[in-house]
Amino acid sequence: MPPERKRMAGLREREVGELPPRHFANAIMASKGFVQSLSIQKRLWKHRGCINTISFNADGRLLLSGSDDRTVVMWNWVEEVPAFSFHTGHSNNVLHAQFMPFSDDRSIVTCAADGEVRHSQIGEGGRVTTDKLVELDFAFDLRGKDAVKLFKCKAADHFTADDIELFAIAIDPRKPCCFAVAGSDEYVRIYDARKICQDGNSSLGHPTEHFCPPHLIGENKDGITGLAYSQTSEILATYSHDNIYLFSREHGLHFNDIEVDERLLMDETGPLSFNRDKLPIPKAFKGHQNQRTIKGVNFLGPNCDYVTSGSDCGRIFIWRKKDGELIRVMNGDTDIVNCVEQHPSGIVVASSGIDNDVKIWEPGEGGNPSIAPVDKNLDIFGTYFFKVNEDMWLSSSSDSDGFIYNDDFDYVMELDDILYGNELGWVFRIGILVKAIIQ
Structure with a gap:
């Protein structure tokens, strides 16, 4: 049956009560037609600098954004108005801002280019209190004021033993005790919080798994700027100066009996001690550019049906996950798109980048032009x-x-x-x- 007839049949089933509205919406969001129908419907203006982070709250009513102007804005995105905004206290660009769960959206954690993590609490009457939470390589219990040092993420090469600069972290939705981190080298590292030591000198922590495309193992070039987990624990990693890759369990180096240590990275007596050609190759998503800023990466669709990312060319790229086909390219910024986020339940996508506005994408004719005016x-x-x-x-x-x-x-x-x-x-x-x- 042609896609249009399928949609019409689904619409009839929904109207007569044979198809729950949620299932109908999911079917629409998983369709190629949904992706191709997205256009800019709203623009949210208040920031006075690049917008480096956007995130919806749990029910999707609010959207949080952080900017080079060191403020965060809580948006009523439906009405296109800021519900609340405040200065974070950071002395440099805000790079990430997130609502804390179970806080009635009054607790916000931010990190910035000044190397600080700050916790802001919105009180009655709009009064904001902000605490500085030490440095970026710690974990925090917000019920107290003391940071708990978990581990340092070290390079696998024992000849340098450098700390890894961490650019991204993601929590496995199926196993919240497990999380992935990535940064200034080629590896996605998986940690299990239950297995991290906290006994002084032995608190370096050891990853339970490493992921890396075979051709990049040991190259240690430009690092990874963004991570995202799917509902089934697949991991997306966007590499600087390279592609986006999708890792599943079978791509793990430990799963393939390879230990990531000095023998893997460097062997003074000969070539690397494994055969790259025998390793499974992860699916790649190609076409975007990730060189100038720290890009995120994300899934779209109710079942993580699509992969999306911003690009240095100012466009949003959307690929179909199952085969890596590039489905849509949309102009989303006059310079660079850094963030693309999907609403937790609605047919809505938000994006941000170098421009001072957040763009809201929904199906339909564009409410605002997606091509910037000519200078x-x-x-x-x-x-x-x-x-x-x-x-x-x-x-x-x-x-x-x-x-x-x-x-x-x-x-x-x-x-x-x-x-x-x-x-x-x-x-x-x-x-x-x-x-x-x-x-």
Whole structure:
């Protein structure tokens, strides 16, 4: 049955009570049509700097954002208004902000580029009290004021024994005692909180598993900037200067009888002590750029059906998880998209990046243009380009899906997917605007 007829059949079943609304919504969110129908419906304006972190509260009514302006904003995103905002006390850019569970959304933890973790408590009348919680390599019990040192994440190479700079952490939803960390080397490390020693000198901690694509093992290049767990404990890792990879249990190095130590990373008498070709290769998601900032990565869909990430080119990429096919590329920022977050239950996606606004994506016609306005300083350049290439634009045609075709010049470009911020991007952007005026 064609997808459109399936949707209509599902709609009929929902209306006559044969299909629960939640199941109907899940079916829609898992469909390719849902992904292709997303457009910017709302823009949330208040921050005065790049927005580095966004997260919904448990029921999705509120959205929390943190910025280079060192403030966090609690949004009523439906009404497009800030419900509450405050200065965090950080002396540098806020990189992550999160509601603490079971706190009635009044307890917020933030970390920033100043190396501090802060706990902010919103009291009656909007009064905010903020405590500094020591440094980033500790765990905290918010019921008290003392930090508990768990372990230092060390490089596996005993010749340097450097500490790993940690950029990402994620908790396994099926086993909350287990969590993954990643940072300045090539490994995703899995720890079990039940097995971490806290006895002074022996408190370094030992990962229960390591994950890494075979071709990157021992390379120690640019590290990992983001992690995400699926509902079935798969792990997404986005590598700087490389791709996004999906790891399952069978990709674990320990699972494949490889111990990550100095013999794996370096052998002075010969090559690495294992055969890369015999290791299973994780699924890769390709096309985005992750070099200039710390990007997150996420799943979309009720059953983690899709993978999504921002990119240095200012676009949001969405791949189908089961086969790695790139399904959609959307223009989401004038420079870089860092964060893409799905609503916990609704058909809503939020994104943020270098721009000062949070963008809310929902199905339907765009309530706000997803392509930024042309800079007036480039008007002369744009006019010149149009005069030189007038025949190209006049001979072009566009279809109902928003693609522009030109047989003479053999190109295809999707209107929502135009590169921004470089000369080529401006050329196509201005040309399309002129063509629209002529028509």
